[in-house]
Amino acid sequence: MHETEIHDLSDDADYAASQQQGSASIMRSDSGRQSSSSEPDGAEVVYSKDNVTIHPTQFASERISGRLKLVKQGSSLFMTWIPYKGQSSNARLSEKDRNLYTIRAVPFTEVRSVRRHTPAFGWQYIIVVLSSGLAFPPLYFYNGGVKEFLATIKQHVFLVRSAEDANVFLINDFENPLQRTLSSLELPRAVSVGSGHSTSISVGESPLVETHERSNRNFCDGRLSVSEYSGRPRQKSQDPARDLSIHVLEKFSLVTKFARETTSQIFGEAHTNGFGAIEKRRYNQSSIDQPQKVSNSVEKVPDETPIASDPLEKISCMKHNLGEEAATDVGNFELINCEEFDKLALVWGQPRQPPLGTEEWVTFLDSEGRITDSKALRKRIFYGGVEHILRKEVWAFLLGYHAYDSTYAEREYFRSLKKSEYETIKNQWQSISPEQAKRFTKFRERKGLIDKDVVRTDRSLSFYDGDDNPNVNLLRDILLTYSFYNFDLGYCQGMSDLLSPILFVMGDESESFWCFVSLMERLGPNFNRDQNGMHTQLFAISKLVELLDIPLHNYFKQHDCLNYFFCFRWVLIQFKREFEYEKTMHLWEVFWTHYLSEHLHLYVCVAILKRCRNKIIGEQMDFDTLLKFINELSGHIELDAVLRDAEALCICAGENGAACIPPGTPPSLPIDNGLWYPQQDDVL
């Protein structure tokens, strides 16, 4: 990876590049902010402190010292902590360790809070928690300077002391959203455990219970593998992709390590005052905050956590403890928190929002009906979808049928044009006489296939059920017309699944057709006869899993599963068969925003696999079993959770993730027209 740096941002020519490679890939950040920080010109160091140290293991003797700085650039304030080069307290700490722990220009817009710890013995330290829920490991100020650090921050950004805990400083806390953050993020541990917030300690509350229930329901345990933090993969490969994955995992492991430390604090508190009354905190800190003591109390934990243990066993253990005995059993309590933090490692996508409603929708439109800020709209939909009543209008934009900057009048005109164009194409097959059809095998075959398939598409929905349902006929007409519009691609099974929700939403035949055409512009290669579009996507999934979950990748490799055919249905019809109808529509509109990536669906695949990976590996599933298992996940996947995971994975993977996906991979527009092949029709 990148070299360790100890100099200022301003004189480091490689800074921008390393930033791309490092923190930028794993931390949530707006590209705008990121680019400003990668231009070191004009950066001003407003605070600098030497001998600020982290303790990467339980032993304070193993430490990495560096320089903590606050850098002001324009109106933004950044925090950096760069370890000293070639100066280590312990030979076991490699150069890589130093790189991994390096904090590279974190903008304070992304910092949620800073918690100050002032133990009676030992050094003061702080824990910086990001708004994503990710926390950096404790930074120990060997030479003091915490107060100065906080004072400097206060000069440049809005910083307030938490009303609930005098040692917690909230950044950009304009409406005291701490509580909201804690509850809505469902990952309160990093923030609240770190801040010693009392609510976090009542572990019997809903978030954990929900975790448990969800785990049982979905037979995915929703965890990142234990091995990712206790195993600490440390491949020495120089492959940048591999390094990134280690980097990401290591960063996760930092959270876990952090969790262990804070856990022991909670435990101490729970022990003395039963679930953490704030008034007692000072007392507890004095007994716990010393690093040596903390580490002693948790030393055995990683070893006690079995790598391939039965998830259910752990869950039941967790449940058991949640009930009554959380505070009485050190080992199990630790286990709970490992479990919990495992989950945390994956769940730092933003909380899902309610769908976009009518009132909000009109705010995106100007007086003539143009969407002024399409990116903001797409972002909004990415995080919440749209209310059903708006879908008819909004999908046309998302699918690219209407241009965002078109006016009401332009769209009206466009619709009428397209309607007559549709009628013209439709007429091409409608005008085929029975006599002509006798001599037109290809037409007969296609029509036969479509006839057979439309009566097997979503017939359980009232919209399509019953005999002689006109909507089934519309499905057929649109598909047949499409097979004339794109005669080379023709008709292929799966298309009716893609069209069904579109017709359901749009209602109008011509509108549905053109929206379907737009969708097929992107997904058409899924249906190429040689399946190249599918193969490209399955290949991309394999590369992404390799990047984001090496143990799972290795497992698939060993078991000859790298073709990822078990994801076939997911990809071909965009999870249509995996979720209820309404959820599918929601998922699709999220995909169509192309907000974080055009290929979010591939990250969704990875997210689901990751959630199931312990089960897959634990049960040593072979290809057949896996295929069956994946099929049977249908109806049991929790959409919101998976979307958040996918978002997090997408951000984690960053550029390296994008590099896993070959150019022209659906739904990217084909790089040339060569991706369309004439299709041979099939007979069944």
Add this chain to the structure above:
Amino acid sequence: MDLNLFFVAGVGKSCLLLQFTDKRFQPVHDLTIGVEFGARMITIDNKPIKLQIWDTAGQESFRSITRSYYRGAAGALLHSSSRRETFNHLASWLEDARQHANANMTIMLIGNKCDLAHRRAVSTEEGEQFAKEHGLIFMEASAKTAQNVEEAFIKTAGTIYKKIQDGVFDVSNESYGIKVGYGGIPGPSGGRDGTSSQAGGCCS
């Protein structure tokens, strides 16, 4: 013991499978995307056998994907309607299966009994003839009335079972689509315990 069977190509497989696994007829069934599964325990020779049936997508476009599933199959079921086009398609599928599946795979051709006699383009005799030429077992069955459905699956499984006992398959090699479970390998000397098999099926 587990036996993997394969169902390949065409409309009606899913209905036939559902009749076998759930004993019900559901005329409306979403078309198969990729591959779906059905499983049922049967008994042959007093031995419990889990039949695992893989129901594959019909359209030939998917063949490059579906053929990868053949590899773990001990048997295949071809479901063919009496439509001429479907029937003609059988040879092409067979060729593919023979190429990508193991050579000892047992293949049964199931003709669709449901088709009304006057609408049949392919006669029972023609089906029998085709099966004979290609070394297939032949039977006509109806998903609607359940006639012969049970028999077709069990006969296929029975044929595989006999091959196992004759030592045709190396049952320790799971790529034959046979997984021997709890207790003993039913080899030539006679197995003690359950066998399950996967079968795939084809063509309506």
